Structures are given as C-alpha cells and as structure tokens.
Amino acid sequence: MSAVAIRLELALGAFELECALELDSKSVGIFGPSGAGKTSLLEAVAGWRRPRAGRVAVGGRVLFDSAAGVDLPPGARGVGYVPQEGLLFPHWDVRRNVRAGRGRGGGEELFERALDVLELRPLLARGVATLSGGERQRVALARALCSAPELLLFDEPLGGLDLPLRRRILPYLVRVREAFDVPLLFVSHDPTEVQAVCDHVVVLAQGRVTAEGAPLAVLGGPGVGGTDFENVLRGEVATSGEATAELCVPPGLRVQVPLRGLREGDTALFGLRADDILISVAPEPPRGLSARNVLPARVVRLDARGADVVLCAVPLSAAGPGPELLVGLTPGAVRELELAPGRAVHLVFKTQSCHLLTVV
Amino acid sequence: MDGSVLPALSVTLRVALAATVLCGLPGVALGYLLARRSFPGKIAVETLSALPLVLPPTAVGFLLLRLFSLDGPLGAAGLSFDVLLTWKGAVLASAAMAFPLVARTARVAFEGVEPRLETMARSLGFSRTRVLVAVTLPLARRGLLAAVALGFGRALGEFGATAIVAGSIAGETQTLSLLIYEELNLGHDAAALRLVGLTAVLAFGVLFAVERLLRAKGVAR
Numbered sequence A: 001m002s003a004v005a006i007r008l009e010l011a012l013g014a015f016e017l018e019c020a021l022e023l024d025s026k027s028v029g030i031f032g033p034s035g036a037g038k039t040s041l042l043e044a045v046a047g048w049r050r051p052r053a054g055r056v057a058v059g060g061r062v063l064f065d066s067a068a069g070v071d072l073p074p075g076a077r078g079v080g081y082v083p084q085e086g087l088l089f090p091h092w093d094v095r096r097n098v099r100a101g102r103g104r105g106g107g108e109e110l111f112e113r114a115l116d117v118l119e120l121r122p123l124l125a126r127g128v129a130t131l132s133g134g135e136r137q138r139v140a141l142a143r144a145l146c147s148a149p150e151l152l153l154f155d156e157p158l159g160g161l162d163l164p165l166r167r168r169i170l171p172y173l174v175r176v177r178e179a180f181d182v183p184l185l186f187v188s189h190d191p192t193e194v195q196a197v198c199d200h201v202v203v204l205a206q207g208r209v210t211a212e213g214a215p216l217a218v219l220g221g222p223g224v225g226g227t228d229f230e231n232v233l234r235g236e237v238a239t240s241g242e243a244t245a246e247l248c249v250p251p252g253l254r255v256q257v258p259l260r261g262l263r264e265g266d267t268a269l270f271g272l273r274a275d276d277i278l279i280s281v282a283p284e285p286p287r288g289l290s291a292r293n294v295l296p297a298r299v300v301r302l303d304a305r306g307a308d309v310v311l312c313a314v315p316l317s318a319a320g321p322g323p324e325l326l327v328g329l330t331p332g333a334v335r336e337l338e339l340a341p342g343r344a345v346h347l348v349f350k351t352q353s354c355h356l357l358t359v360v
Numbered sequence B: 001m002d003g004s005v006l007p008a009l010s011v012t013l014r015v016a017l018a019a020t021v022l023c024g025l026p027g028v029a030l031g032y033l034l035a036r037r038s039f040p041g042k043i044a045v046e047t048l049s050a051l052p053l054v055l056p057p058t059a060v061g062f063l064l065l066r067l068f069s070l071d072g073p074l075g076a077a078g079l080s081f082d083v084l085l086t087w088k089g090a091v092l093a094s095a096a097m098a099f100p101l102v103a104r105t106a107r108v109a110f111e112g113v114e115p116r117l118e119t120m121a122r123s124l125g126f127s128r129t130r131v132l133v134a135v136t137l138p139l140a141r142r143g144l145l146a147a148v149a150l151g152f153g154r155a156l157g158e159f160g161a162t163a164i165v166a167g168s169i170a171g172e173t174q175t176l177s178l179l180i181y182e183e184l185n186l187g188h189d190a191a192a193l194r195l196v197g198l199t200a201v202l203a204f205g206v207l208f209a210v211e212r213l214l215r216a217k218g219v220a221r
Helices: A038-046 A094-104 A108-117 A133-146 A163-167 A170-179 A191-197 A215-219 A331-337 B005-036 B042-054 B057-068 B087-111 B115-123 B128-156 B160-166 B176-185 B189-215
Strands: A004-011 A016-023 A027-031 A053-058 A061-065 A079-082 A151-155 A184-187 A200-205 A208-213 A230-240 A244-249 A253-258 A267-273 A278-280 A293-305 A308-317 A325-329 A344-349 A354-359
Touching (some): A004 A038, A016 A038, A016 A208, A027 A191, A027 A215, A038 A053, A038 A079, A038 A151, A079 A133, A079 B115, A108 A133, A133 A170, A170 A184, A170 A191, A191 A215, A191 A230, A200 A215, A208 A215, A253 A293, A325 A331, B005 B087, B005 B176, B042 B087, B087 B160, B115 B128, B128 B189, B176 B189
Parallel strands (some): A027 A184, A027 A200, A079 A151, A151 A184
Antiparallel strands (some): A004 A016, A200 A208, A230 A244, A230 A267, A267 A354
C-alpha cells in the first residue's frame, strides 16, 4: 500500500484540478507554474478545501472518500500544514505558537526536538511580528511537526522572496527530512531545492500531472526547468585542505569543492550549474587546466532545450557509476564533438563552480 | 456650578455604564454571528438590528414604552420590570439605542480577523470554543473594545428614547442631555452652554479612545 494515495477532482477558478498520485517516497516535490493548482492540492489534502470527488489516504488511513462519504475535519486528519503565508498566531510569541501544535497530541519530546532541529531556542520569547520571513517559516514548520503529523505539507512562498532568502529554509527542510520520519509533500518553485530535498517529483500544470518521477529525470527533462539547471551533489567531506575540501560522492567520486567551513565527516549538498560543466572528448584526461575537477564519464542522452542542448552524463569511478549530471551545451558544440549516447567523455568543472547549498 | 449638574453627571455615567453592560455582550455576540456564520434570514436580522440607528429615537422610546407599559405585551405578562419612569428605563432606552452601534462595530472587528488563522487553529486540533477564546477574541480585542466604547459614547448622549421611557427626574433619570433641554426651556442659556461643554469633553474623551483603539497596529491588533 502506498504511503500517500491521492485522487482528487477539484473545481478551481479557470480549470479543474484532476490528479491521481500514489506516493511511496519519503519526500515528494510538487513543481509547476503558479496557478497550476499546487496550493489547492495541499489544501484539499489538509481538509481546508473540499474536493468535488476523490479519495485521500495516508498510511492506509482514509481522510477523504467522496464515494464512502468520508470527510475528516482538518483537526482529525493528522496532517501538518505549513501554508505559504505561515499563518502564525500574531498575538503569541514563538514558544506559544510552536506549542499550539501540541493541541493534537504531540508530546514534550517532540516539541523539544522540533526546537532543536529548526534552531528556534534563541527565538522562543520573540513576538512573531518581529521575525524575518525565513524565521516565520521555521516556526510554522516546527508548529506543524509538533502536532505529530503523519504527513507534512509544506507550501513554499513564491512572491517577493529572492533566491538566497528562499534557500535559507532549505537546510532546515533537509534536516527535518533526516530527523523526522514523516512523509513530506513539498510545493516548491526551485528545481535545485526539489533535488536537494525530494526523492520524487510531480509536475503540475493547469491542474493536471504532466510529469512524474525521479527529480533529475523530471526536472532535467524537456519542458520543465530552464537551461540554468543546477545539479545537486550530495556527499561526505573526506579531507579538507587550506581552501578546498574533497567531497566523496557515492559510490566513489571525488569532487574538489570550496572549504566554506566544512569539516571532515560532514555531509554536504553542493549545487553545480549545468552551464558550468565543460566536456572534453580527448581520450586522455585533459591536462594543464586550472579546473580541479576532471571526471571520466559516459554520455547517457541528449535533449534539445530551446536553442540549447542538455546532455546527461554519468560520471564513472572505480566503484561504479555516480549520480547523473546535466551539462548545458550549444548545438554547434554537440555537432563538432560528435557527442552521442554511449560516448566516453571527461566532465570538467572548477572547484569554485560548486557552491554549498547546505550541510546536513 | 449649578446644584443639579453633579447629580446629572452621576446619573449619566451610571446609566451609560449600565446600558453598555446590558447591550455589550449581545451586541458582540450578534457581531460575531453576522461576521462568521451564515443562517437563513441573516439580512433580515442585520436590518432589524440596525433599525435603531435610523429610526427617530422618540419612535424607539415609544415602542419601548408600549412594550413595557402595564397593558403592553411584556407588562401584561408581568414582565414590566418596573422600567417606566425609573433609572432602569433610562438604561433600557440607552442600551436599545447603543446596541446597533456595538453590533456593527463588533462585526467589523471580527471580520478583520483572518479566517485562515481560525482554520489553522482548527487544523491543529483546537475545539470551536478554544478557537473563539484563544484566537478570535484576542485578535478582535481592540475592535471589540472600540465597539463597547462607542456604545458607551452613544449611551452618554441619549435623549429621545430616554425622555419617553424614563422621563426627566432629577437625580434618578435626568441625564446631562435631559438637563440641557430643561435648562434651555427655562431660558438658562449660560447654564445650558456649560453643560454642552461638559458633554463635549466627555464625548471627545470617548471618541479619542475609540480612535486610538482602532488605529493601533502591530502585534496587539
């Protein structure tokens, strides 16, 4: 049985949201243009919006079933919802807001753990009006976790938040994912974030599921992200030097990354833009470059993306193939280098092209 | 100062206070119902409750008089409560006139509370009562205080309905507004003017407090 099974028909202003999802993954990203119905989907699952028909089940427990006449009220659904605007209670301080989550039976231990994971202890006595946007989200997330949910819904705000600000919640989402055994349904507008947090992605457009699958395959596929796609490398810091560290990406890739205060043994996530990777078709690893990362790889496929081409390659190590990486190329380069699936190449990128997303 | 001023001031304050107490809770309750619930006949209830705002106060007074007189519907049923020509009548008349103002202002105060906050509280497992007590009322607090203060202000200046139901008995039902009328009738223009000044100060104080309450922003909204 799937952990989360959702089948919904819901009338929205201009169109109808119709989707059927069977989700076994621990964290699922919902991606798509604004107005695609992402928020409405979360609200229907949380019981804030009544679908016209359908069925929602979490861990075998039926929350809504139009055919059987089941429609649990929001408070009985066991769903922790973090809406876009956070909806913190403005007349309470942070402590009381987080504790409000305990109304549904979350214990003291859960409260303490949520405070630790989301680093809220220094903020406990603050009024919520004085918090920054990122802090508010953390408080709302802690409150949701405190309610001992069987499913966590996180709706990321889009409006007005620039990328660096938005990314500030990323480390916390990754940590929540590690520290709490709760499936997460996560609406995001940032492909990098989805890759970092989710192991399954659903793309929604005009109320329909248009693509679904592993993050790289879906987000790197045609018709979703732009050419400014960012690969996400996850690994353990093996050795750290003066200004660089070596990231060990399973099963056996070694990537030079900027130090950024990392210590040996840290698990870190790095972003690497598709446009920042060079391809060499020379049989030997190219020499005499300032770039410190030269990885043998094999071309998996090539996809046209507007005027550009996105090449998917799998880096190779003695221990086996590593995670797929996307490389942005011009059609001219593809022709000249005679790039085709199966071809052996080297991927070249600078240490500085890898930027730290978060330490887990 | 004229010897009748202090008793009139005292009667005015006591009557207005009692009237506020009498109409405060039902007014706030009606404001909540109108803001948050839908029910059949809602528009009729809304209109009916606003009627004293536009009816001549004398008309309201006359209706109350008929209602509570010994041969009226309530009086005949033994429910006259001894209101006619007593301080209770002044309280009743003032409360009737202040009630719509309290209800309407309270309604606006409740409408100013983000309904999604209430849904969130429900979602977190709060009971309906707890949502009301812990979320809605505290968030509407300032608007509700303003509603009650406006009701008090309205009761302070009540004249028409009070005159008909309670008369103008010095020290018992004679409020400042009734006293002004009496002084004018007696040709004591200077005394009337002094009383007008006094009521203006009272009214200004109340309205100033209301403005402060309604304008305050931020955490304690």
